[in-house]
Amino acid sequence: MPSQPSLNWSAIASVACVLGLGCPIGSTQAAERPVSFVNDVVPVLTKAGCNMGTCHAKAGGGQNGFQLSLLGFEPAEDFEHIVLEARGRRLFFANPDKSLLLLKAAGQVPHRGGVRLPVSSPGYAAVREWIRQGVPQDAANSPKLIGIEVDPKKGSLRRQATQQLKVTARYSDGSMRDVTDMALFESNDKALADVTESGLVKVLDLPGKVSVMVRYQTCVAVFNAAIPLGAPVPTLPPEKNFVDAAVFANLKDLGIPPSPVCDDATFLRRVTLDIAGRLPTEEEAKAFLADKSADKRDKWIDELLQSPDYADFFAGKWTALLKNRRDDESDTVSNFAFHAWVRDSLLSNKPYDQFVRELLAATGTVIGNPPVAWYKRVKEPKEQLEDVAQLFLGVRMQCAQCHHHPFERWSQDDYYSLAAFFSQVGRKPSGTRGEDLIFHKRGMATATNMKTRVALKPAAFGDSMLAIAPDEDPRLKLADWMKSPKNPFFAKVLVNRYWKHFFQRGLIEPEDDIRDSNPPSNPELLAALEKHFIDSKFDMKELVRVITRSNAYQLSSTPNKDNIGDRQNYSRYYPRRLSAEVMLDSIDQLASTQTDFPNLPAGTRAVALPDNSYNRTSPFLRVFGRPEGQSVCECERVQSSSLAQSLHMINAADIRAKLAHANGRAQNLANDPRPAEAKIKELYLVAFAREPRPEELSAALGYLNEPRMNAAGQKVDAQKAARENFQDLLWAMMTTKEFLFNH
């Protein structure tokens, strides 16, 4: 039994009032009114945690055979389970206190869930009263919950402040009820603020934006709070575009002074890593640092966006999300073709709406039309809708297959209506095992709600479509709906995803979980990015351009005394460890070596690998978290640190082999007749895109000039010593945070 939240019984005491058992409010006359199962009993069970997915709402019959619907979304079913099931043994009308339901909940008989409703609690009293009244069922015309409101809706809170929230439910008969004590509260960022079960928001030390999701039965409301730091913001970097305007306005509002714009070397390395997934070369670094033109940063961004490196890097990102996974040798051709299609689409800057359209409405053969390969990986309509919803619309629909979405307005009808778009995907066998030809199968598209058995026509999140003729591929209609400028999801999720790519944190987190109850940290910025993206006709390179040209992106990662705690408002660049592929390529670049990947040409870079199969032969890629293409979530890529990573950098055979490679940089530098200073400069330019500082130069020189002794204390041959010294220097640089992180 997982741990359950402890209950605040003093708060729940007021439930008696809610039930009209003690202190009526609102317009409802309380005296002796019948207890409503839906409005009075189910909320008690929900607040007490009885109907959580880990307890009695567990799939497959519920805990110990007592099934409740998840979070009480199906009261009619709950009534049946409680009252009629198990031959009525759960209730004892002659003596309600002896009802198994109450005995268990109050812990008077052994209950693995512990005490959920103490005998003295109002919740207990409510359920007891319902049983005493003979378990009345709600009449057809009994009041229905139609909404909840939280008060206040938003606010600006000082650090360490508290704010009590009040939740009011509105019913179909016009009545209102304070349901604060029965509602559930959840903070979206516990580092900024926490919230108690009774709705008391406690702000912590960090400044930023936080929201508290309030749930009561099927309804959701949100309290948004700004937590200003309140520090003076005397100067802000110049605003280069709307991104800067929105980011800096937010910082000003919150009183968080940003770090200054970073230097050229930092910018060059950062943007090259972020756009092209590689380090700048020595020549590029030299040229950029020497360039005195005012627009050299903008020009470099354009240069990177033109390069195939951009396409290679982002193709790796997209193909992992699109599950380009090799499970069998027969996947090879389709994986290469699919990866190449993504890469070529990015290289030619295919508009994003067209890219998605070609993917989700793909037909034909994999060789003739590579996005068909997606249908090889994602075979069932439910997987198709779930992946499309999460990846391209930022909506996680998985829950709604079986029940109403707990945090959202999506119902099972929404789920199956979305599935209906994929119901006419026809398949014919191809010559390759496991691979089908995909075509539109003529017919009326419908999908049956597994619960109601009603066949539903295609509809996207409540937006019904004009009738789709049997000859029309509904997927094309879905693509049309997506690209509409009015679509509230499509552009938003992409700009948020890309924002996160460059800023390490999405304006909405997680980046693919867009919902009313998870508001963005900077709504104005998100809206502006969305509009810009739509206005640019879904131009992905332009999106990258506008983001990276901003001074907000180009801020230094070095914090000042005020913004050191900021993790959310982009007051400085948040450093991030290089991803597995980029790090491997960077090490190769620094060591002047190549990693050999099976059956690929020598010199193939890790960022250009077409699928996950190379993880098997590369411990490096595995250890540093390269994804396996199992899910549409970016979270599959592991960016955290581990002991294994440290050990790998310290002692792995591949790292040692790269350092000691006969044609590697260490060997070449050892043989190089240039003065040591020049060689150290080369190393710094390659590794960090900057020249060494005087103290670094002298430390490196000192090390290189140290006599090298063998185990017997004898001087090592000069050539060997030089080689080993350079290997050590390379290795030391390779393991610095400055190298391993983009900063």
Added chain:
Amino acid sequence: MNITRATLAGALLLGWATSACAQSVGLPAPRLLTITPMGGKVGTAVEVTITGEYLDEAGDLIFSDPRITAKRKLDAAGSPIANHYAVTIAADCPPELYEARVMTRLGASSSRVFAVGTLTEVTPAKPNRSLATAQELPMNSVCNGCLAARSVDFYTFSAKKGQRVIVDCATRGIDSKLNATVVIGDAAGRDLLVERRGGVLDFAVPKDGSYSIKIHELTFKGGSAFYYRLGLWEQPAGTPIVRQPGTKTVNSFSWPPVGLPQQAAQTEVEPNNSGETAQKIKLPCDISGRFYPAADVDFYEFEAKKGEEWWIEVASERLGLPTDPAILVQQVIKGEKGTPDKLVDVLELSDIPSPVKVSSNGYAYDGPPYNAGSSDILGKLAIKEDGTYRLQLSDLFGGTRSEAGHIYRLVIRKAAPDFALVGWAIHMELRNGDRNAVSKPIALRGGATVAFEVVAFRRDGFDGDIELAMEGLPKGVTAHGLKIPAGQSRGMMLITAEADAPRGYANATFVGRATVAGQAVTRPCRLASVSWPIPDSWGEIPSTRLLADVPVSVSGIDHAPLTITPKTPMIEARVGEKVTVPLAHKRTCDFSGNKIHMKAIGAGFERAPGFDLTVTDDASQVVFDLKTLNVPPGEYRVSFLGGGVAKYRYQPEVVLAASVEAESKKKLEEVKSLEAEVKKVATDAQSAPPEKKEQMAKALAAANAKMKAATDALTATQQQLTRAKQAAQPKDIVDIVVCEPFTIRVLPVEKK
């Protein structure tokens, strides 16, 4: 599956299902695998090198057109150099693809495409696997290249701003295994234009300068089978691109219908993308159109009368395009008093199914890899009411693809019954991944009968008998067709070489004959073949195509392991009687086990039970019960088909030849004598006075060199002998055994 197919499968499966994995599949067959370069320029001579399997004693290189001729290349001593030929392409040889074959000990090899073009031919002299070592290509040239595994080939070319440059890489269309990725890049090799689907690159040159072309296999596979002809030419603006020629897909045998003009009478007129804008047409019609842009649907509207029958045929996939046409015909019932028109579905048409089950390309062989069906359309529209009809034509694969080249031809006609034929060598239905033997040239061993499956594409309701015939065969070769019975789609052609048939080659004629609407009609039967022998079907899908001709050859040296012949070519019997067919067996090698299972083939007799034939006997007899088989009066061509495991010896004559052994001995003697000479010179050199030291040292070096050459020659001869001995060891090989066909004349019951 009809009876023919089931019989064939049963006959071939029963004998070997459990034991097949232990032995090789298919007797050795000569296969020409590569010819380098892969083509030449009209009116020039080109030296080519060939490689292949079982090309021993390779002789003449034969082309499918007499305007291309080849002579063996000779060394300085006037002896032929193995596998090298000088090919001459006559000035009047049209630029096209031709079949090349080499005559070998086992007969004519399988075919390899040889391209004849008009561009300057280039063959890279050295590896060009980096930009630094890129091969420079002149404009208007074609380069014969071959990709190594894990490699990228680099080329450069110069172009001027505003030029329109075409880069067209022929690969699959010239029998290569290459799925090419072709990239035009800038001088630094950075990608500008990429093509991975076999399309052409149409490049508008942005500025004067040097450009690069990179080419690699999609998955970076490579080897001698991954060759290409990379065409680079300047194309005048606004003119259509004519790509390098390619072979035809198997299912294109059924297109076009006989007599269809080259150009359609009409073209589609856009906008016709909705019912309201439907293009008005009159039946019959012949329209060319295209599925363009993405999700294009073309609507046509016509009037038709009750009782009319129209045949609708669409070709698009059979034109070599990756399309899947679909048609919906609806009757338009005009709405009254301003109400909208009502549409009533009348007919839906999609794929043309293959008359035979196509291989699933799994591990087990469960059908031929040749697809005689198509994703095109052929169907009948029967009009039940006078009225207006609307036909909509779309590409089920075209929802998101905007390819202007995805064209179609729509023909709606009154019934014009006809047929088209395609045939291929049969293979055994085995639980074995070895598909080498599917690559089967008609190279006959003495005494062998080989079987070809023939499939008919019946057009517009034609369902009569189709008789099969082959003419123009080499000396000593006969061919007998097992007809395609009325209403069915499959027949067979059995080709037999007499035991002592001389070595020979002929380009035969293969036809089907039928009576259509009272007229005798003859149609060609095209042959289909796989492009490559495939040892492991799990890892590779066979690539198939139509052959340009029907080459039949005879080994004249090798013999069939088992020859089964009827003792009399014609047997008469009356309806309801039992017929005994006496058979003679002749073995040229041992078999694994002494029985092989066989079944009758040929219309009317396929339901006869199978039987075990004792291989070790010299004769046997098979009895048919005409009563059980319920065979009506008529003449029936019948044969028996089965399979056995022969203990086959390859080229035993090499081992037996005294000359090889003698040569080896002679070389050994030579080496021994040289050894003694070297020893003597060495001793002399040691004791030589100082002034002669240098001279003696030279003599010793010369003797050593001579010795080394002789040792190498000895080693080569011995290795050759060892290889020949190994090859000539009896090896278990499972293969098809076919009896020479015979005729059973069934007479009516004698009236008393």
